[in-house]
Amino acid sequence: MGKYIELTGADFKETLSEGVSLVDFWAPWCGPCRMIAPVIEELAEDYDGKAKICKVNTDEEQDIAVEFGIRSIPTIMFFKDGEMVDQIVGAQSKQALADKLDALLG
């Protein structure tokens, strides 16, 4: 069963360096972040072995949030081979996120 990856400053770059990844920047106090939490969990299962579904707790990993200029959460970024290729701000439906992943997976 697929599980999302909890990213930290130590493994952030290496984890995203290869393949397609989705990164959900969130925090425990954020309502819309909590709203999409079960969506992220389902995506982690659906894309197991195909794409890396990741989360960054911006409360604990402030350096990453600053590096990527995060000013609103949830922000969902898409990476391909280490490069940020797309981002969306605000709660999204599972379908909207899956469509973006599918497009990147080709």
Place this chain on the structure above:
Amino acid sequence: MAILDCAIIGGGPAGLTAGLYTTRGGLENVVMFEKGMPGGQITNSSEIENYPGVTGEITGMDLMTPWPAQCSKFGLVHEMVNVTRVSKNGDLFTIHKEDGTTTDAHSVIIGTGSSPRRAGFTGEDAYFGRGVSTCATCDGFFYKGKDVAVIGGGDTALEEALYLAKICNKVYLVHRRDTFRSAPNTVKRVKNTENIELVLNSVPDEVYGDNMGVTGLRVKKSDGTTREIEVPGVFIFVGNDVNNQTLIQEDGSFLCDMNEQGQVIVDISMRTSVAGLFAAGDMRIAAPKQVISAAGDGAVAALQAISYVDELLN
């Protein structure tokens, strides 16, 4: 899939209460469609002072957390999918979902609520998520010790200005009038908060910035002069627009009668112009836009839906 007794669209206070009342009241096959975790827009709110019986410092998220479990105890099923359209053919409703599947239902309670309105000034959309925000509890954290501006003069604007004043160095409260249409107690608290500066008789003209995001806001005063406010964050609370997209049919018309503001016309029992379709919460006409009234609507709609389904099937 079997035909649902009742389909509930939306998982805020209205939808959840409708779910509680329909299932507890005896409808057996009830699904609440909500694209993510239920709770609704109120989970963005930093403080709830006016939900009866709930006292102490409580956030919108705290208030809503126990609701879904209470509903599932009575058999409410949550389907985590976005509904794109509700249509009706004969006596049967069809719920069209974003994943391309459909579900049929004998009755529908729609409570898709509202979303924060954009104020409509230059730069607002371009910098949304990069300094412009509509959720202080979500994004206030990123402005710890910094200066921010809040746009608006209603309850939400004032409550969130108070919340931001605790985190930020300074809050500029930009309001187009010189009086507030907020609860007197809240106005008093705002006026007594040292690090809130009232920028009255002023409207936002432009938010500007660089490639990292917002760096400032220009406001226009009613006398025609302008003022530059150097802030990295601008929070906008200027009301809400109803989410009525799911009621739009393939030919562009609405499933039921709406008013000019796009709100669903209902009677005192939350009945719409279409038999078996009920609307509850922020999206109905004359909605007070309060958790308590949305929940009340949900209960009223649920009791009506139970009678409707009973008569239809028996």
